[in-house]
Amino acid sequence: MKALIIGGGIAGPTTAMALQKAGIDSVVYESHPGGADGVGVFLTLGSNGIDALRAIGADAPAVAVGFPTPAIDMVSTTGKALGRVRTSRPDGDITSRTLKRADLYRAIRDEAQRRGIRIEHGKRLIDAQDTGDGVRAVFADGGEEYGDLLIGCDGLYSTVRGLIDPAAPAPTYSGLIGLGGYTRGVPVNAPTGSYRMMFGKRAFFGYVPAPDGEVWWFANVPHPAEPAPRELENINSEQWRHQLTSLFAEDTGPAAALIRAAHEITPAGPMHALLTLPTWHRGRMIVIGDAAHAPSPTSGQGASLSIEDAVELAKALRDQSTIEGAFTAYEALRRPRVERIAKQAARSNSNKAAGPAGRIVRDLLMPLVLPRLANGEQSRLTYGHHIDWDPRPSQ
Template identity: 55%
Template structure:
């Protein structure tokens, strides 16, 4: 049986390992962190195309019971005016819609699924380099150990070391001029129906929230930050700072944002937003990158997890049908590059719209209803309606490396 080293145990890594195993490749996942990520991250929305891709690997049950259905988004201005409403994607044939869930819960379940299928996940193994050997590749770790396999998959995120090894000239992640913060609150100040996201283009910042079936409000905010924060700058800011800063940003708006923030217990932190718009080389010497390591999108796209899952399925198909790694990797890139780069570009536009100036804000609010209607129709066709059939052979065009 062929073997693979998978670097990274976030979302892309375990799903890639599962897809590889189903394609007849024994994969071991290596994760830099000493422990699991059960307390890492906030929440995300797994779109219907991501859920459909999970089903290709018999993982469709993964989101069940972890979060709540979020089929719609309503957009408002800071005055409370409704600018438009769109679905988060047409329901799958059985009625399944997008699901919002905690990132840590998704990590945990995917990790458990991988292990239940005989896939080893080793923690505390920080990847530092790799070198080709006849018929394979050797991964080198910070602790001095190595692992040899037929191929190596870099699923090590937006700051991917594997990406750097494949192409030392690869561009770094690009800063997107908004920050992220958020939390969970219980308050009677909201009147949204459970499962409907309220997305608010405030006068000074963007705010979004959804009410879970148990009444808990899941919220996030995107304070504008024109310049990239220095290392350690955000970590040094206190909860009191963020409460005051968020109040300053949302006080001019006629929304529930300040009430939700006030009702949020515990600490508040913020983190910077980045994307990776285009990576020149995805593969070399039996090494390849997937997920955020190849094409990170800003959270505004709502597609980061779903794109990573789709990647894993397509990589598995290509390696199943095209046993030569170079040919399979070229086919994978042909199937994925155009789609994922379009998603990244859409996410960047959405993030920039959140930080619009006074004139741009007026134009945005005027034209957004028309844009939302057009975007919803387009997304249903190319984004949310994307389907991967595991059992269909990889087409000849893809095998030739053409999209």
């Protein structure tokens, strides 16, 4: 069996490694000419994502490029503690890690190539057909490829999603703009590796001290109308510095100082999510990762869920006798989990975008609600998720 994998971000090369372990050949086709390295942005790889990489023996390279992140402390605009989210497996065996997105891409891609997986760059899929006994993929450079199945790992703005179901919903705008930056020389009151996140008066702010003393931070700015395609590109980093500094000027904490002193401010982008996609697969084609379900970046789970998807899909293809049967079993396993996490993140977004009255209610309720969410069942379900590569079910 040969799989055509579309997209060389996080899910693509991970799927190829998992398929290889399941005895299935694949080739990864990535549209970017030189790799899909996201510029500047950092993210948290959850203990569940690390656990999924561990199932295929590929966790070490990703772990090596990040630093441990055991917890997130939430505070109000006045600096009042609202609660703590533990971001590690409850048994303490795996701690989540914070890393630059580009470093995670590179670590996963290099590990896949080290295992002999072919990744072809500059190959943008524009069309694909299920021919009954196989799949045909057509690329923008005029090339064609044939395989037994096609796996769309082509991210939030997936082409494969629309080829499977032309009526598939598009991602929705969350009402927030996200951006971030890096600062040295501003002392902060948070333990190395742990996040402090603040519901400010006018926007949301989070920061994490890296082990080398640099502080990595991000801001989510409410912006009810979705920005026009090039609107944000016309705002340069000095203009953002000015705007963000004034947005956080009235809040307690280091947000304004960190922004003022930042040596790098990363490009701003509208935050989108894809909460539910009715059709994940048709015939020999399927979408996984952000292409199928994208929780807003607020969840801190998009990358981890994409990695879990990759491993679970390979297991299903290993264990089921038909491709269709594998896709059906995979969807039944994955859909409840990914949709629960996406809905949770959507609720968190509406807290971030709350107006003055909503903020008062939120700050009163958060200390009551958060500990239950953060340390109880929800946290265990999200961060404690474990994938066993073996055993196979009895045939």
